[in-house]
Amino acid sequence: MSSLTVLLAGLLVGIASSESVLLSSKTSAKDPVPISCSLDKVTTGNIVSWNYTSPSGMSSVVGVGAMIFNLTSTAEAGEYMCIANNTVVNKVSVMYLAKPIIQNTRKSVTFNDGDHDRKLTCVSDGSYPTVTFQWSRREEGENQVAVIISPQSDPNINITTTGNNSTILFRNLTYSMQANYICEVNNVAGNATVEVLIRVKDRLAALWPFLGIVAEVVILITIIFMYEKHSKKTVVEEVDAKDEEEKPLQKEEEENGTDIRNRVPNNNYK
Numbered sequence: 001m002s003s004l005t006v007l008l009a010g011l012l013v014g015i016a017s018s019e020s021v022l023l024s025s026k027t028s029a030k031d032p033v034p035i036s037c038s039l040d041k042v043t044t045g046n047i048v049s050w051n052y053t054s055p056s057g058m059s060s061v062v063g064v065g066a067m068i069f070n071l072t073s074t075a076e077a078g079e080y081m082c083i084a085n086n087t088v089v090n091k092v093s094v095m096y097l098a099k100p101i102i103q104n105t106r107k108s109v110t111f112n113d114g115d116h117d118r119k120l121t122c123v124s125d126g127s128y129p130t131v132t133f134q135w136s137r138r139e140e141g142e143n144q145v146a147v148i149i150s151p152q153s154d155p156n157i158n159i160t161t162t163g164n165n166s167t168i169l170f171r172n173l174t175y176s177m178q179a180n181y182i183c184e185v186n187n188v189a190g191n192a193t194v195e196v197l198i199r200v201k202d203r204l205a206a207l208w209p210f211l212g213i214v215a216e217v218v219i220l221i222t223i224i225f226m227y228e229k230h231s232k233k234t235v236v237e238e239v240d241a242k243d244e245e246e247k248p249l250q251k252e253e254e255e256n257g258t259d260i261r262n263r264v265p266n267n268n269y270k
Contacts, residue, residue: 003249017089023074023096026170035092037082046084053079055130056163074098100124100131102183107196115173120196122183124164131187133166135159138180138195146182175200 017038027033037048055078063069069080074096082090103123111118124131138146151158156177158169163171170177178200184193 018091018093020093020095021071022079023071024092024099025074027071027074027096029072031080032072033094034068034070035080035094036068036090037084038090048082048084048239051081051083052076097187097189100185100187100192102185102192102194102198104183104194106196108199110199111170112203113173113175113200114203116171118170118173119167120181120198121167121171122185122194123166124185124192130163131185133159133161134184134186135166135168136182136184138182140179140197148179170198173200215256 021033021035023033041127048065048067049057049061050066050069051060053059071094077094077096080092080094081088082092102126103118104121109120122133122135124133134148135150136148138144149157153225156171156174158171160167160169165181168181180195180197182193184196185191
């Protein structure tokens with residue numbers, strides 16, 4: 001029982017005894033931590049069972065018929081009640097104390113201006129008892145101080161916390177809500193924080209690059225069309241100029257041909 005530490009023992013309302021047990025990281029099937037009913041309050045023939053409530057609030061029946069229930073994992077932390085003949089005879093609070101670990105891995109999230117009911121969730125893989133959450137906001141830029149936020153301070157948000165999860169809801173996103181949002185998780189063993197940058201962009205932001213490409217294509221087609229038109233006009237002008245140059249030569253040749261024909265001697269003349 002080296003991994004078992006009894007922190008508190010006593011009577012609860014003069015009927016059920018109550019104690020707290022602290023699990024260690026070595027708790028396993030090979031090194032279990034036993035919890036037991038109050039043997040002096042359970043007699044032969046009593047129907048014994050254990051009722052377990054997890055840190056998230058889920059309840060289940062475990063260890064039916066067992067006077068002693070062995071804990072084999074730190075994940076079994078929670079509240080245990082030994083029940084004999086529908087009477088609670090012993091309550092055991094089983095705790096595993098460790099600094100919370102936030103599961104969030106995203107460093108930034110992008111939303112659109114005007115979006116409704118967007119959420120950011122902070123999940124803690126912590127110890128029992130359950131952790132507490134605190135949300136704050138820090139504007140972008142150097143030397144900005146984080147300010148605690150709540151639905152009371154900002155009616156445009158809502159915060160819901162259940163067990164090891166806390167979610168901040170943005171009712172109506174605007175550009176002014178772009179900032180760093182900080183989730184802080186605390187328990188008796190320590191705390192952890194995560195910071196996520198919320199970016200708010202124009203709803204048509206993704207359309208601008210496409211419109212830019214279309215504009216470039218239109219400009220390119222216009223340039224090609226103008227170049228082709230100018231090239232054809234130049235060719236036509238060159239052809240017309242060449243024709244104009246050839247016309248005098250043809251006229252001169254025609255005139256020269258007429259003179260030659262006029263000078264041909266008439267052999268029939270005597």
